Amino acid sequence: MSEKDIDQMRSRFAREAMALMERTGEEVTRTRLAAEFKIARARIEAVFPEESDLLEAITAEWFAPKIAVMDEVMASGLPPRRKMYEFFARRFVLLRQNFEEDPATFRLYVEMGERYFEYAQSYIDLGDHYLCELIAEAQADGHLTGMDVDFARSVINQMVLCYIQPYLIAMIGERLSEDKLAHIVDAIFDGLDAKDGGAGGSSQLQGV
Amino acid sequence: MSEKDIDQMRSRFAREAMALMERTGEEVTRTRLAAEFKIARARIEAVFPEESDLLEAITAEWFAPKIAVMDEVMASGLPPRRKMYEFFARRFVLLRQNFEEDPATFRLYVEMGERYFEYAQSYIDLGDHYLCELIAEAQADGHLTGMDVDFARSVINQMVLCYIQPYLIAMIGERLSEDKLAHIVDAIFDGLDAKDGGAGGSSQLQGV
Numbered sequence: 001m002s003e004k005d006i007d008q009m010r011s012r013f014a015r016e017a018m019a020l021m022e023r024t025g026e027e028v029t030r031t032r033l034a035a036e037f038k039i040a041r042a043r044i045e046a047v048f049p050e051e052s053d054l055l056e057a058i059t060a061e062w063f064a065p066k067i068a069v070m071d072e073v074m075a076s077g078l079p080p081r082r083k084m085y086e087f088f089a090r091r092f093v094l095l096r097q098n099f100e101e102d103p104a105t106f107r108l109y110v111e112m113g114e115r116y117f118e119y120a121q122s123y124i125d126l127g128d129h130y131l132c133e134l135i136a137e138a139q140a141d142g143h144l145t146g147m148d149v150d151f152a153r154s155v156i157n158q159m160v161l162c163y164i165q166p167y168l169i170a171m172i173g174e175r176l177s178e179d180k181l182a183h184i185v186d187a188i189f190d191g192l193d194a195k196d197g198g199a200g201g202s203s204q205l206q207g208v
Numbered sequence: 209m210s211e212k213d214i215d216q217m218r219s220r221f222a223r224e225a226m227a228l229m230e231r232t233g234e235e236v237t238r239t240r241l242a243a244e245f246k247i248a249r250a251r252i253e254a255v256f257p258e259e260s261d262l263l264e265a266i267t268a269e270w271f272a273p274k275i276a277v278m279d280e281v282m283a284s285g286l287p288p289r290r291k292m293y294e295f296f297a298r299r300f301v302l303l304r305q306n307f308e309e310d311p312a313t314f315r316l317y318v319e320m321g322e323r324y325f326e327y328a329q330s331y332i333d334l335g336d337h338y339l340c341e342l343i344a345e346a347q348a349d350g351h352l353t354g355m356d357v358d359f360a361r362s363v364i365n366q367m368v369l370c371y372i373q374p375y376l377i378a379m380i381g382e383r384l385s386e387d388k389l390a391h392i393v394d395a396i397f398d399g400l401d402a403k404d405g406g407a408g409g410s411s412q413l414q415g416v
Contacts, residue, residue, distance in 0.1 A: 045247030085407035155388050159367045159395070161376070168369070180363050182408030183400060187367070189407065190393060191399020199293035199397065 001046065009047045013039070014057035021058075022105045027112060030054055052119075059119040062109060066091050067123065073128055080138040082154075087134060087183040089178055092163040099170055110166045127164075128153060138189065146194030151160070155192065159184055209254065212405040221247070222265035229266075230313045235320060238262055248338060260327075263320070267269065267327040270317060274299050280380045282338055288346040292364075295342060297386055301373040307378055318374045335372075346397065354402030363400065367392055 018026045030051060034044045048054040057067055067091040070185050071097070073083060094139055099106040135152045138144050144152050161166040196202055209217070220319040224245055225236045238259060242252045256262040277298040281291060321328055342359045346352050352360050368377040371389050404410055 079406050080411050081405070085409065089408075151388075154383060155391050158370050158384070158388060159392055162366050162369050175362060176366070178408060180359075180366060182404070182410075183363050184367055185407035186405030187395045187399035189399065190405055191395035191397065196390070197289070197394030197398055199289050199387060199393035200297075201290050201293065202390075 006047055009171065010057045011061065013044070013047055014054070017054060017058055021108060022102060024102055025108060027108070028054070028058075029191060052116075055116050058112075059116065059123075060135045063120070063123040065094060067126065069094060070130055074133065080134060080141045081185065081189045083148075084134045084138065085182055087130065088160050088163050088185070089181055092169070092181065093178070094175070095164075096168045096173055096176070097165055097191070099166075099173060103170065106121065106166065107170055110170060113116045113166065128157075131156065140198075143189045144192055147192070148194075152192070156188055159188060181203075214255055217251075217267045219269065221252070221255055222262070222269045225262060225266055226269060229316060230310060233312055233316060235316070236262070236266075260324075263324050264327045266320075267331075268325065271328070273302060275334065277302060278335065278338055282341065288349045288351065289393065289397045290295060292342045292346065292396070293390055294369050295338065295370050296393070297389055300377070300384070300389065301386070302379045303372075303374055304381055304384070307374075311378065314374065315378055318378060336365075339364065342380065345381060351397045352400055352402075355400070356402075360381070364396055367396060369416040382387075 008101075016035050016037055020028050020033065030044050030048055031041075033039065033054070034041050048057065070087060073086045073090060076083060076086070078086060082088070091170065131153050134148050135144055135147075135149050139149075157164070160181065162172060162176060167178065168171070193196075221241065225241050228241065228244055233357075238252050238256055241247065241262070242249050244275050246390065256265065278295060281294045281298060284291060284294070286294060339361050342358050343352055343355075343357050343364070347355070347357075365372070368389065370380060370384060371392075399405075
């Protein structure tokens with residue numbers, strides 16, 4: 001088989017594995033996949049030499065639509081504030097839809113994500129890379145003044161965590177809304193910068 | 209036994225149950241508690257008529273120091289911005305310390321908190337009640353302009369979630385810091401208000 005054939009089969013088998021997981025509510029193995037879809041074990045092993053290769057392919061399939069919306073937003077000509085909002089909001093809407101369509105399967109993916117965290121790392125890194133670009137665009141536009149980009153990335157990820165973390169969307173989803181997220185992004189653009197605003201009380205005058 | 213005696217024993221038995229959980233890494237039952245500490249079953253049942261009464265008492269003991277720091281901050285004469293920061297920061301420092309001292313037991317409490325959510329509800333409600341007071345004080349000081357108090361409470365809880373949610377402190381604790389929390393509280397005071405800042409793109413000019 002050519003590399004391209006293998007790529008196509010990897011993606012197809014991963015989608016079949018996901019359909020099986022949705023049906024059974026359980027994690028899937030190569031053995032189970034081969035038995036369920038009457039695929040020769042040798043063929044499965046040509047595509048997934050190790051059990052971990054199947055998990056990696058499932059992770060890739062799960063992230064693909066989330067990456068697609070991020071790519072779309074990054075390629076848009078939106079101004080920085082709108083762009084950062086859409087960057088988080090479109091993924092949130094997708095995750096919420098995934099959750100609402102099938103809460104049990106969504107929770108299974110959340111559990112798998114906790115167990116096989118290493119496969120998700122490259123997607124999380126891509127999201128962080130994009131967020132750094134958005135921060136640079138916001139700074140060029142006069143926002144997030146003076147902030148170190150990595151520090152800003154970390155603080156912003158924390159402020160919007162419940163809109164991007166699947167576990168939290170499953171847990172407190174009914175309290176989340178696009179309107180609240182828009183207010184948070186506006187607070188990032190209008191209130192977050194490098195200067196000490198006084199909350200932490202490092203200035204003598206503001207101490208207890 | 210008088211009501212006061214029972215209260216004292218409830219608190220003492222709950223602390224003994226917690227010490228047992230720390231040692232064994234497992235949830236504790238009335239039977240186990242009676243056996244371990246050679247307490248007569250009748251005495252345990254006088255204090256905890258139902259299994260759930262033991263869980264409720266453990267929850268109360270676990271929350272007591274967190275309530276104490278909240279009470280302390282609420283009683284302070286700090287200006288609103290500093291007060292809101294301390295309100296979240298002192299609890300965060302306490303939770304982080306609990307986690308660092310004994311990560312396994314901390315995770316056990318997190319799991320129990322998810323399973324017996326109803327016992328924690330009154331403490332969460334108290335935190336929300338205090339936060340509403342802080343919002344009113346901030347508004348009297350010219351911040352969070354025009355915001356509905358419940359909407360502001362919900363958005364602020366979301367913005368600082370990783371500093372108050374024990375599960376998140378266990379999961380991403382190494383990325384959390386007082387400095388980042390201070391920047392978030394400053395963004396709340398300097399950038400969060402009722403007006404549409406444009407992130408959500410509801411205004412025609414800011415659409416795609």
